[in-house]
Amino acid sequence: MSFPLSPCLRSAIVTRLRAAGCVFAEDEADLLISTARTPSDLTAMVDRRVAGLPLEHVLGWAEFCGLRIAVDPGVFVPRRRTEFLIHQAVAVQDRQAPRTQVVVDLCCGSGAVGAALVAALERVELHAVDIDPAAVRCARRNVAATGGQVYGGDLYAPLPGTLRGCVDLLVASAPYVPTEAIGLLPPEARIHEPRVALDGGEDGLDVVRRLAAAAPLWLAPDGHLLVETSERQAPRTVEAFTRNGLIPRVAGSDELDATVVIGTRPTSLSLRR
Structure with missing residues (x-):
């Protein structure tokens, strides 16, 4: 913020946010105040938040794994629980590998997962994919400094064929909400985030x-x-991994309310082509 703000105005903002149902109204007020460039900018941001837009869409960014990730309106907001996916990916990856590791981030959304992995690992060649054009544009902003590539398309389809059999780490924060449960999501997600990033089909596991x-x-x-x-959903995810020749295991975090299924391709796997 580059302009003075009276305590009374801050208090008024907190009151408006709290009345709109913002649980962490004081924290949100401080974020809005620190991000706004002018008083009129601040007023407009508070109005958008009170109207129900996700805080990250109002701010234009989200904090994820210690990084500030640009998040455009209409793009899926990276969740804190997804930081557990990053922790697990780093844990299984060989950070001492003598060669560059090939990392593919599918259903990449804003590109937060790929950007976080580049920051956490050494010598990474990053490729990220999303089917949503708005997400692709946003992801390109977030991974530009990493030298990574972002593609628009359906899962593996737009990836260069030269990557076949060469990917060290495939990560995906894929949609896994069952279709009938979409209506139960908070309005911030249900109304302001793309359905393609949320809806995982009848049982939530179509994309998985x-x-x-x-x-x-x-x-x-x-x-x-x-x-x-x-x-x-983890047991059925494990079944899908096993059915396709991957060796699965499940990791969970009570603190983050997060579950990740990890599948390893055995060296001797016979591939169906």
């Missing part, structure tokens, strides 16, 4: 099954596929 089915064709021997899912 497609990820698992093609992963062995793209993974290098001993490469890993990691997907975010729910604790309830």
Whole structure:
């Protein structure tokens, strides 16, 4: 903020946010105040937040794994629980590998996952994909400094064929909300985020099954596929991984209410082409 703000005005902003149902009204007020460039900018931002827009869309950014990730209106907002996906990906990856590691971020949204992995790992060649054009534009902003590539298209389809059998790490924060549960989501997600980033089909696992089915064709021997899912869906996700020749295991975090299923491609896997 580059302009003076009276305590009374801050208090008024907090009151408006709290009345609109913002649980962390004081924290949100401070973020809005620190981000606004002018008094009129601040007023407009508060109005948008009170109207129900996600805080991250109003600010234009989200904090994720210690990074400030640009988040454009209409783009899926990276969740804090997804930081657990990053922690698991870093844990399975060989940070001492002598060669550059090939990382693919599918259903990349804003590109937060890929950007966080580049920051956490050494010598990464990043490729990110999303089917939503708005997400692709946003992701390109976030991964531009990493030298990574962002593609528009459906899962593996737009990836260069030269990556087949060469990917060390496949990560996906894929949609996994069952279709009938979309209506139960908070309005911030249901109204302001793209349905394609939320709706996982009848049981929430349509995209996850497609990820698992093609992963062995793209993974290098001993490469890993990691997907975010729910604790309830984890057993069926494990079945999908096993059915496609991946060796699965489940990791969870009570603190973040997060579940990740990790599948490893065995060295001797016989691929169906």
